[in-house]
Structures are given as structure tokens and as C-alpha cells.
Amino acid sequence: MxxxxxxxxxxxxxxxxxxxxxxxxxxxxxxxxxxxxxxxxxxxxxxxxxxxxxxxxxxxxxxxxEGVTLTDAEGTEQKKPKETKAEKEKKKKASARVTIKRVERTKRKCVIAVTGMENFDVDLKKAAKLFATKFACGASVTKNPQGLDEIIVQGDVQDDIYDLILETWEQVPEEQIDLTEGKLKK
Structure with missing residues (x-):
């Protein structure tokens, strides 16, 4: 410039x-x-x-x-009932299942996978320790492919685990325990 x-x-x-x-x-x-x-x-x-x-x-x-209400056929107003936390937990526990699955490994070896016990406020590490000491076998808490915690117990003790769960944890109802068979995928 x-x-x-x-x-x-x-x-x-x-x-x-x-x-x-x-x-x-x-x-x-x-x-x-x-x-x-x-x-x-x-x-x-x-x-x-x-x-x-x-x-x-x-x-x-x-x-x-938030302020919207429902009206029924007569024109009276009703507030929509909200579920409380206790009701939600009750529904969750009612639909929860404990699955005891016998999984075949090689030859005559098998493991037992116990899933769903965390829904009933059971400490999985203490349960695995109890299974290991009661049945003199290896037991550990692992995550399954779905990302849920499960207890793996070595040995064919499926029926004994069923009985021990019923004796030890009263909060787990008998009708919500499933016994199943399965094969380990390699």
C-alpha cells in the first residue's frame, strides 16, 4: 500500500x-x-x-x-400410577432364573455352569468358595459370552449343587431353578 x-x-x-x-x-x-x-x-x-x-x-x-393426566370414559381424571423401586425389583426377581447347566468337555469330563444367582443377592465369590470346599473341586467366577457372571464348577455335581442352593440360600425359590444339559463349543 x-x-x-x-x-x-x-x-x-x-x-x-x-x-x-x-x-x-x-x-x-x-x-x-x-x-x-x-x-x-x-x-x-x-x-x-x-x-x-x-x-x-x-x-x-x-x-x-409431567403435568398431563389420563381421563377415562366418564371424564374423571386419573394420575398414571408410577411403579416404585420395590415393585420393579419384585418383578425382576419374579422373572429371574437360576440355571444349572452340565457342560460336557472331553471324554468323561464335565463342568457345571451356574448362572443367574446374582439376581437373588448372592455373593458369587462366596458361593464359588462354598462349592469348591463342599465338593472338593475347582470353582471360579467367570463371565460367559453374553457378559453375565457365572460360576464354573469342575466335576459332575449338578444335582448336589441344586440341593445345596436350596439349603443355603432361602431367597432362591425352587421353581426358579432350571437344570439343563449342554455341550461345550470349541
Missing amino acids: SDDEAPLPPQDWPKTEVRDVIYCAGPPEYCDYGQTVDACRQWLAQEHPEMFARLWPELDLQKTM
């Missing part, structure tokens, strides 16, 4: 409003990735509800649906 040219006038840019969340000091779009997600959401819902509705529509919908 030479001395005889005039400088350009400053350009007028449109003003933009940048809203930073006071908890995470960043834009609201990044609140999900921070450590103060709940505080950021509460602040945004109070201060800028339109942005809250745009960023978290499912939470905004839940908030608006």
Missing part, C-alpha cells in the same frame, strides 16, 4: 450475541461433553428456554408431559 492511497473505512459487521453458560464457561452446544451437565441444563432451562428446547427436545417434552 502506498502513501497516496486512502485507508479503507472500517467495516460494520453484524453484531452477534454469544451466550456462554456460567457453569462450564462454554457455549450451550458443548454442555453435554462437560462435567456439569445437570447444572448447565437447569440454568439454560431457566434463563433461555427456547435454546433449551432446541438443544434437548426430549427433556423439554418430558418437562411438559
Whole structure:
């Protein structure tokens, strides 16, 4: 630029409003990735509800649906009953099963896999230790291919384990114990 040219006038840019969340000091779009997600959401819902509705529509919908009631045929209002935590646990225990599976290995060797005992508040390590001492065999807690914990007991003690479970843990009902046979896949 030479001395005889005039400088350009400053350009007028449109003003933009940048809203930073006071908890995470960043834009609201990044609140999900921070450590103060709940505080950021509460602040945004109070201060800028339109942005809250745009960023978290499912939470905004839940908030608006909290006061909704059901009406029956006569027009009387009913509140939808919420399941308590105890009822949910009761349903879970009612559908839970303990499976004692005899799995063939090589020749005349077999192992017993016991799954589902954690649903009845049984400490699996203590149960494996009890099986090992009671039947003088190896017993360990492992994860099966589905990602669930199971107790592997070496030896053919399927019926004895069934009886021991009924004697030791009263919270495991007899009708929720299954005895099955299976083959070990290589």
C-alpha cells in the first residue's frame, strides 16, 4: 500500500450475541461433553428456554408431559400410577432364573455352569468358595459370552449343587431353578 492511497473505512459487521453458560464457561452446544451437565441444563432451562428446547427436545417434552393426566370414559381424571423401586425389583426377581447347566468337555469330563444367582443377592465369590470346599473341586467366577457372571464348577455335581442352593440360600425359590444339559463349543 502506498502513501497516496486512502485507508479503507472500517467495516460494520453484524453484531452477534454469544451466550456462554456460567457453569462450564462454554457455549450451550458443548454442555453435554462437560462435567456439569445437570447444572448447565437447569440454568439454560431457566434463563433461555427456547435454546433449551432446541438443544434437548426430549427433556423439554418430558418437562411438559409431567403435568398431563389420563381421563377415562366418564371424564374423571386419573394420575398414571408410577411403579416404585420395590415393585420393579419384585418383578425382576419374579422373572429371574437360576440355571444349572452340565457342560460336557472331553471324554468323561464335565463342568457345571451356574448362572443367574446374582439376581437373588448372592455373593458369587462366596458361593464359588462354598462349592469348591463342599465338593472338593475347582470353582471360579467367570463371565460367559453374553457378559453375565457365572460360576464354573469342575466335576459332575449338578444335582448336589441344586440341593445345596436350596439349603443355603432361602431367597432362591425352587421353581426358579432350571437344570439343563449342554455341550461345550470349541
